[in-house]
Amino acid sequence: MDAQSITEEFIRLVQSNPQKYYRDFLKIDQEAKKENALYKDKPIPFLYQPMFFTPEDIDAFHQIGAMLYTIAEKVTQAFLTMPSFRQKFHYPDFLEELILVDPGYEVSIPISRYDLFYHSKDRFQFIEVNTDGTSGMNEDNIFSRLLLDSLALQELQKDYRIDYFELMEKWVDESLQTYQSFKWKRTDRPNIAIVDFMEAGITAEFEEIQKIYVKRGYHAFLAEARELDYKDGVLTYKGTPIHMIYRRIVTGDLVRNIKEVTPLIEAYKDGAVCMIGSFRTQLMHNKMIFKILHDEDSLSIFTKEEKNFIQNHVPFTRSFKEDPVAYEKVLHHKDDYILKPVDSYASQGVNTGRDYDFAQWKAIVDDCYGKDFLYQPFIDPPTRKFVCFDENGQVDVIDFKLNVGVTNYNEKFAGLYTRISTHNIIFGQSTYYSIPNMLVQAKEHKS
Incomplete structure (x- = not known):
């Protein structure tokens, strides 16, 4: 069993009764519109067909992630200890200073998503690494839950065990775990602020994460980064003390608005708030990192295995x-x-x-x-066939190019976020779709 064979089986199933599955898709589409699956306040396009992965694929993502974060840790330590290495990033002095600040916990990258052109465990290329403002968890979980109950997947579930990757509750668990390790922790029950420049943020996702924190009994709220105050060692938002920040501000946006967020910066430098993630995440988020990894003098800090990984899989x-x-x-x-x-x-x-x-x-x-x-x-992206319905419910089978995003929490595999397009640049085009991700395993049939 492999993902390609499951895909072909799904396509044959839908082709066997297009009108039945088209009606089902329309029903799911209406349900999706009631959910909070929005990007910049607009509905996110999706298809009836999920992206299938096998346990072998998940093992591959664990291995890829383990190597990537080993490399990331060496990059972080080189930046912290080698002034000559810092110069490669060309950061302004104030950002370099912020990266050098101890965030108060051990993990360098609490949340991230690395995007791949993924064919198999040995054949893949990195597109980029996202750390600041990593997103997509909410939409994937909404579409996955809806499609898991679709007629087509119900039929496949007669022969396969099919599950999706829960990403929202899991992130709340991991972020709270990071907070509990914060060396300057002031309370076990923190007030939690989800902080961004709200005109740039994906507020639908923020709201869903906020609801989970609140359901767990925490005082959690969305906070505009420009409206924070810092006095007498306490960071506040509209008078409410903040103990933990889930930072959604992309560092580049913060740098461009640095004079407007002085309270946030000073509180972070003083260790007065646990900010998840720290400014150290910018080292792997910046697209310059792929150049730096290939620099001859950079390669000297890596083992032979790590060098081979970089040369084979980092463009x-x-x-x-x-x-x-x-x-x-x-x-x-x-x-x-x-x-x-x-x-x-x-x-x-x-x-x-x-x-x-x-x-x-x-x-x-x-x-x-x-x-x-x-x-x-x-790099030619990998492709996979997907079923699409026209306005009359007729089925087209179209080759789409794939961008497989692998979400990680505290540098461990958490789930997937796949986007597809007929364009060479997969995200941000009118033909981009967000595709739910499913883990497929063979059922053990009793004899």
């Missing part, structure tokens, strides 16, 4: 800022390269030459050159 990445040779190469071999900003999220500013004619690509290249952009080789 070779270089700066596009001031390199005339790179400019000519990227311009004249447009189908071979991708350009992306050093620090962005949701695929903002990411472009590949395959999507443009030469004149359009030259305009993009000229605009990016000399700025904080990176270039990488274009």
Whole structure:
């Protein structure tokens, strides 16, 4: 049994009675609209078909994550102890200072999602590592719960055990565990603030996480980062003391608004609040990390196994800022390269030459050159067939490109967040879909 064979079985099942399953999809779609599956206050598009994974895939994600976080810890320690290594990141002095601050707990990356072009345990490429503002947990769980009760999956469950990856309750568990290890903890029952610049935040997900904290008996609330106060060693929001922060602010946004969040910064530096995650997460979140990992002097801090992992699975990445040779190469071999900003999220500013004619690509290249952009080789994403219904309920089977996001809490595997598209840039396009993720295992039949 493998994921591909389960996918083919699902497609044959839907094709056997399209109208039956189309009516079921419409029912689920209406249910989804009642749920809080929103991105920037807009409904998130999804399909009737989930993404299937096997226990072998999950074992692979455990192994990939273990190696990635071993590398991340070495990067963190090198940054903390080697001034020459810090210079590679080109951070402003105040951000470097914040990264050096002891967050008060051991784990460097409490929450993250690494995105992959994943074929198998030995054949995969990293797209990026997200730490600041890691999201997608809420929508995946909503769609997964709904699809698990779909007619098609009920039929498959006669022969397979099918489960989804619960991500919301699990994150609350892990974040509270991190808080309990905080060395300057003031109470066992913290007031919890989910903090972001609210115009940039995914408030639907914030609200769902807040509800879980409240259900557990904690005083939890959403807080606008600009409206915090810090006095006499206590950080507050509208008069309420804050003991624990679940930080959703992307560091790049914080840097651009640093003068507006002085109370938050001072409280963090003083150890007056447990902030999950700390500014150390920025080391792996910044897209520059892929370049740094491939630098010859960086490779010297890794073992042979770690070097092989980097060279085989991390795209070779270089700066596009001031390199005339790179400019000519990227311009004249447009189908071979991708350009992306050093620090962005949701695929903002990411472009590949395959999507443009030469004149359009030259305009993009000229605009990016000399700025904080990176270039990488274009990698063909893996594909999988998915069933789509037209407005009459007829079935189309379409090849979609896959971005498999692996969510980790306290550097351990937690679940998955898959997006698909017919475009080369998978997120942020009108044809992007969020696909629920299911673990499929064979049932043991009694003889």
